[in-house]
Amino acid sequence: MLEIQVYLITVLSLLLIGLYCMTFKSNMIRILIGIEIILNAANLSFIAFSARISGQVDLLGQSIVVMSIVLGGSVIAVGLTMVLNAYKHFKTLDVRELRRLRW
Secondary structure, X not given: OOOHHHHHHHHHHHHHHHHHHHHHXXXXXXXXXXXXXXXXXXXXXXXXXXXXXXXXXXXXXXXXHHHHHHHHHHHHHHHHHHHHHHHHXXXXXXXXXXXXXXX
């Protein structure tokens, strides 16, 4: 098995990539991809720590991560629906332009 530091470095790099996508990108689809990357980083850390604490495969940790993946997929589906409706109505996906359209 790999050392826990390898998992933590991978989680940290995924977290930084996701935060970069959420912070510096103005396209709504790229922001949703950043949210999904952060969710995957959290799932990876949960699996790594659950395997390290028990010393063997922990089915509870894996089942919680599977439920998290299902909920994350549902959230992304709702987010993409909102993006599609915003594009149909305003003809743009740029967050800066959509902020200008406030009432």
